[in-house]
Amino acid sequence: MSARVIHLQDVRFRWPGQEVDLLHIPDLVVNKGEHLFIQGPSGSGKTTLLNLLTGINLANSGSVTMLDTPLESLSSTRRDQFRADHLGVIFQQFNLLPYLSLMENVQLPCGFSARKRNNAGDMRATAMRLLSHLSIPETLFNQSVSKLSVGQQQRTAVARALIGNPEIVIADEPTSALDSANRNRFMELLFQETEEQGSTLVFVSHDQQIAEQFSHVVDLNQINQSQFNQPQFNQMGHELS
Amino acid sequence: MKLGKQKRGYCACILSAMTIFLIASCGRAGSSSDAIILVTPSSGEPAVAYGSSLDEWEDATQANADTTQGEDVTDEPTQSTSNLAAPAPISPIEPAAVIETEIGTPFILDNVEYREIMWDGLIPLDFTPDAIMSKYQKELDALEDGSPEVSELYSKMQEEYNSAPVNEVLNEVEIRIPGFVTPLDYTDGIITEFLLVPNLGACIHVPPPPINQTVLVRTAEGHGIKIEDSYDPIWVMGKIVTEGTTTELASAGYNIQEAIIEPYQPVQ
Amino acid sequence: MILLRIVLKSAWHRRTSLLLTILSIAISVSLLLGVDKIRKEAKNSFINTISKTDLIVGARSGPTNLLLYSVFHIGNATNNVSWESYEDIASSEEVAWSVPISLGDSHRSFRVMGTNTDYFTYYQYGQGQTLNFAQGQAFTDVYDAVIGADVAQALDYQLGSEIIIAHGLVSTDFAAHDDKPFSLTGILAKTGTPVDRTVLISLEGIEAIHVDWQGGARSGIELTAEQALKMDLQPKAITAFMIGLTNRINTFRLQRTITEYEEEPLMAIIPGATLAELWQTIAVFEQVLLVISGFVLIAGLLGMLTMLLSTLNERRREMAVLRAVGAHPYHILLLFVLETVFIVFIGYLLGMGILYLLLALTQSLLVESYGVNIAITPPDAQQWILFAAILLLSVLVSLVPGLIAYRRSLQDGLAIKV
Numbered sequence: 001m002s003a004r005v006i007h008l009q010d011v012r013f014r015w016p017g018q019e020v021d022l023l024h025i026p027d028l029v030v031n032k033g034e035h036l037f038i039q040g041p042s043g044s045g046k047t048t049l050l051n052l053l054t055g056i057n058l059a060n061s062g063s064v065t066m067l068d069t070p071l072e073s074l075s076s077t078r079r080d081q082f083r084a085d086h087l088g089v090i091f092q093q094f095n096l097l098p099y100l101s102l103m104e105n106v107q108l109p110c111g112f113s114a115r116k117r118n119n120a121g122d123m124r125a126t127a128m129r130l131l132s133h134l135s136i137p138e139t140l141f142n143q144s145v146s147k148l149s150v151g152q153q154q155r156t157a158v159a160r161a162l163i164g165n166p167e168i169v170i171a172d173e174p175t176s177a178l179d180s181a182n183r184n185r186f187m188e189l190l191f192q193e194t195e196e197q198g199s200t201l202v203f204v205s206h207d208q209q210i211a212e213q214f215s216h217v218v219d220l221n222q223i224n225q226s227q228f229n230q231p232q233f234n235q236m237g238h239e240l241s
Numbered sequence: 242m243k244l245g246k247q248k249r250g251y252c253a254c255i256l257s258a259m260t261i262f263l264i265a266s267c268g269r270a271g272s273s274s275d276a277i278i279l280v281t282p283s284s285g286e287p288a289v290a291y292g293s294s295l296d297e298w299e300d301a302t303q304a305n306a307d308t309t310q311g312e313d314v315t316d317e318p319t320q321s322t323s324n325l326a327a328p329a330p331i332s333p334i335e336p337a338a339v340i341e342t343e344i345g346t347p348f349i350l351d352n353v354e355y356r357e358i359m360w361d362g363l364i365p366l367d368f369t370p371d372a373i374m375s376k377y378q379k380e381l382d383a384l385e386d387g388s389p390e391v392s393e394l395y396s397k398m399q400e401e402y403n404s405a406p407v408n409e410v411l412n413e414v415e416i417r418i419p420g421f422v423t424p425l426d427y428t429d430g431i432i433t434e435f436l437l438v439p440n441l442g443a444c445i446h447v448p449p450p451p452i453n454q455t456v457l458v459r460t461a462e463g464h465g466i467k468i469e470d471s472y473d474p475i476w477v478m479g480k481i482v483t484e485g486t487t488t489e490l491a492s493a494g495y496n497i498q499e500a501i502i503e504p505y506q507p508v509q
Numbered sequence: 510m511i512l513l514r515i516v517l518k519s520a521w522h523r524r525t526s527l528l529l530t531i532l533s534i535a536i537s538v539s540l541l542l543g544v545d546k547i548r549k550e551a552k553n554s555f556i557n558t559i560s561k562t563d564l565i566v567g568a569r570s571g572p573t574n575l576l577l578y579s580v581f582h583i584g585n586a587t588n589n590v591s592w593e594s595y596e597d598i599a600s601s602e603e604v605a606w607s608v609p610i611s612l613g614d615s616h617r618s619f620r621v622m623g624t625n626t627d628y629f630t631y632y633q634y635g636q637g638q639t640l641n642f643a644q645g646q647a648f649t650d651v652y653d654a655v656i657g658a659d660v661a662q663a664l665d666y667q668l669g670s671e672i673i674i675a676h677g678l679v680s681t682d683f684a685a686h687d688d689k690p691f692s693l694t695g696i697l698a699k700t701g702t703p704v705d706r707t708v709l710i711s712l713e714g715i716e717a718i719h720v721d722w723q724g725g726a727r728s729g730i731e732l733t734a735e736q737a738l739k740m741d742l743q744p745k746a747i748t749a750f751m752i753g754l755t756n757r758i759n760t761f762r763l764q765r766t767i768t769e770y771e772e773e774p775l776m777a778i779i780p781g782a783t784l785a786e787l788w789q790t791i792a793v794f795e796q797v798l799l800v801i802s803g804f805v806l807i808a809g810l811l812g813m814l815t816m817l818l819s820t821l822n823e824r825r826r827e828m829a830v831l832r833a834v835g836a837h838p839y840h841i842l843l844l845f846v847l848e849t850v851f852i853v854f855i856g857y858l859l860g861m862g863i864l865y866l867l868l869a870l871t872q873s874l875l876v877e878s879y880g881v882n883i884a885i886t887p888p889d890a891q892q893w894i895l896f897a898a899i900l901l902l903s904v905l906v907s908l909v910p911g912l913i914a915y916r917r918s919l920q921d922g923l924a925i926k927v
């Protein structure tokens with residue numbers, strides 16, 4: 001396996017009905033173990049980029065290669081399975097299913113991926129270990145999600161994203177809902193855990209301050225060669241004011 | 242909006258599926274097999290008026306009633322005395338010829354050959370309306386039209402017809418005969434013994450059928466008739482037995498045991 | 510399987526609203542099954558009431574009426590049959606046996622029937638079963654009485670108990686023949702027919718209690734029980750009589766003879782045929798009931814559909830999380846299908862449970878008040894087929910929210926469009 005974990009080549013994407021490409025990325029490479037920060041305000045197409053990276057959407061042309069696998073060569077089912085096996089995803093908020101306990105939420109990815117299940121081994125123990133590392137008190141492990149603070153929820157999301165050793169972790173503005181103290185703690189633990197597992201981290205946010213903690217920073221507006229780039233447009237190609 | 246239309250579209254599909262499902266169940270339940278319970282088609286009333294013959298039933302159910310099957314079903318007496326206008330003639334030779342002249346080809350079911358027979362085939366030759374008529378023809382001619390003696394004579398002929406015996410020739414013959422059901426006994430809610438008659442029900446205006454126009458039938462296992470179907474005509478197949486001889490009332494009469502029952506569909 | 514766990518946990522999380530939906534399905538299932546059960550049981554007990562009787566003869570009225578009052582003890586005769594007519598017809602050579610019956614009196618809301626001991630020999634029901642005595646024997650004396658199993662149970666009688674017959678159908682003091690008490694000599698075994706709810710006395714007994722009654726009320730001269738015995742207790746009229754023929758082929762002939770009987774206006778019915786006619790008429794109502802029940806079920810399913818559709822929006826985040834974790838949109842669809850089937854499955858079982866509970870509670874009441882015995886039996890093949898059909902229907906219903914969620918999750922992807 002090469003060091004290139006993610007490689008985008010001449011990727012173009014537009015929503016059906018749009019006249020111009022929303023995204024045109026000639027080249028983007030992420031190496032193994034790297035922490036990549038993608039800076040992009042809302043409307044810059046970062047959501048779309050994440051959809052491409054996670055295999056939710058297919059690029060119209062060009063190649064999105066993850067772990068030496070071109071995603072365009074996979075059927076949609078296979079892409080979902082690829083995501084299940086090799087990726088961990090963290091959202092900005094509402095990461096957890098309200099009807100599952102903490103432990104069950106963390107172990108959720110193992111239900112969809114045999115690879116992660118095998119990697120995790122004793123799932124309960126692994127989940128508990130991850131949660132402890134992320135400073136979640138043990139008493140909350142079997143509690144309902146509603147008992148957690150936002151900070152705790154987000155850190156639990158990290159645990160869920162990391163269980164089963166996915167090679168790539170994708171985080172979409174995970175700290176936007178956190179106060180500064182929680183944010184710092186979150187970032188510290190996120191780095192710590194991804195390094196421990198050797199996962200590659202792709203972190204998308206508009207927050208400049210966090211960017212300073214990253215070795216590799218990319219501005220989406222700069223790498224995106226799409227004509228949409230200069231004025232701000234939303235996904236449907238309508239100009240934002 | 243787009244989603245709204247979809248929602249409506251899906252809902253319409255589901256509703257029509259449900260409706261079709263219900264209607265299909267009704268249709269299936271209408272067959273004589275034990276189907277979904279939802280609805281049976283019986284309206285509680287027979288399809289034709291009481292006293293109707295098979296012909297009238299066929300007309301009523303709008304089938305291609307082929308009445309020229311060689312012989313008409315006997316015109317059952319619809320007025321009290323002038324009924325002896327006979328149907329198509331039976332060739333007046335040997336009694337054995339009764340079987341020879343019956344309509345239809347032999348019917349085979351489960352390796353048993355049934356001779357198809359109509360109700361007038363159950364009447365012994367001497368007692369067919371024709372035969373009785375010709376017997377009294379001379380007397381009739383001698384009388385004045387409209388005189389009380391004519392009515393008397395007709396009553397006598399009617400009486401003779403009514404008390405006609407069974408046709409011994411048919412004893413132990415496997416026959417197939419259509420008719421209507423007058424239920425007698427039930428087993429587990431199903432009719433298992435009944436009187437088979439040529440007309441539906443017992444109309445008050447006509448004399449009751451003579452002995453040779455009634456068959457006592459006991460159904461074979463699994464061939465009982467459901468109450469809901471009791472108004473419909475059926476085919477009865479089995480060995481007909483003519484017990485005893487003519488005048489001994491206690492033992493006279495046609496009998497079929499272990500009868501196979503099929504619904505009567507008009508022959509095309 | 511992870512999806513099943515998710516479905517169950519998700520359902521448990523929303524258990525309050527689901528419970529209501531399940532309950533509505535359960536009630537509609539109870540209704541549907543209940544109607545089906547009752548009509549089957551009623552039909553069976555109805556048809557099993559009398560067998561092997563070839564003709565029933567009574568004063569001329571309607572065939573259904575005659576059947577109802579003579580066999581089911583429902584309704585009343587319009588007129589009587591004279592004893593002479595009875596003897597005349599019963600002595601025809603076609604008649605193998607006959608049993609006269611006399612109705613009109615009651616005992617504490619149970620009907621009293623006068624007859625002779627031939628009744629116990631010739632009355633058959635079900636599959637050729639005759640009446641058996643659980644205790645005691647038939648009447649030998651004028652003032653002897655025999656009761657059916659339900660009467661014994663309801664009124665807690667034993668052999669030797671005293672029974673006062675009342676005139677007419679309602680027991681009141683002023684209409685009671687209380688000076689001529691009867692003594693219980695026999696209790697019949699349970700038959701599941703109206704006989705269970707009947708008090709049987711001899712025809713002479715009927716005559717004895719009416720000996721000093723004129724025109725429906727007690728006349729001036731009162732006779733004691735012993736004095737009545739001295740009177741001529743040969744009945745002058747009866748209500749109806751049952752006939753068995755030597756040869757069933759003669760049924761129509763004898764029926765016609767009786768209908769044309771010149772001495773008195775009479776009619777004869779073929780019980781088997783009249784039962785079928787009566788049932789066919791009732792059958793229309795049962796079909797209507799079934800259709801109504803079917804619609805109630807559809808209403809229940811539509812309610813469930815509404816509930817599922819209304820939760821779609823709230824559950825979009827849930828879907829996004831599942832997609833992120835690797836679920837394919839058809840997993841999402843399957844979630845809805847599984848949840849719906851689960852709801853309907855539980856609802857059906859609950860409905861069955863409610864039905865059986867209700868039946869258990871009301872069974873004895875139904876027998877006492879209406880003479881209808883609903884046996885509590887496991888569901889038959891038809892009802893299991895219905896179960897399968899309803900589950901299939903629920904799968905179809907689930908496709909509505911399921912497919913919508915499917916499309917949405919395709920479009921939404923990971924982004925939660927708030």
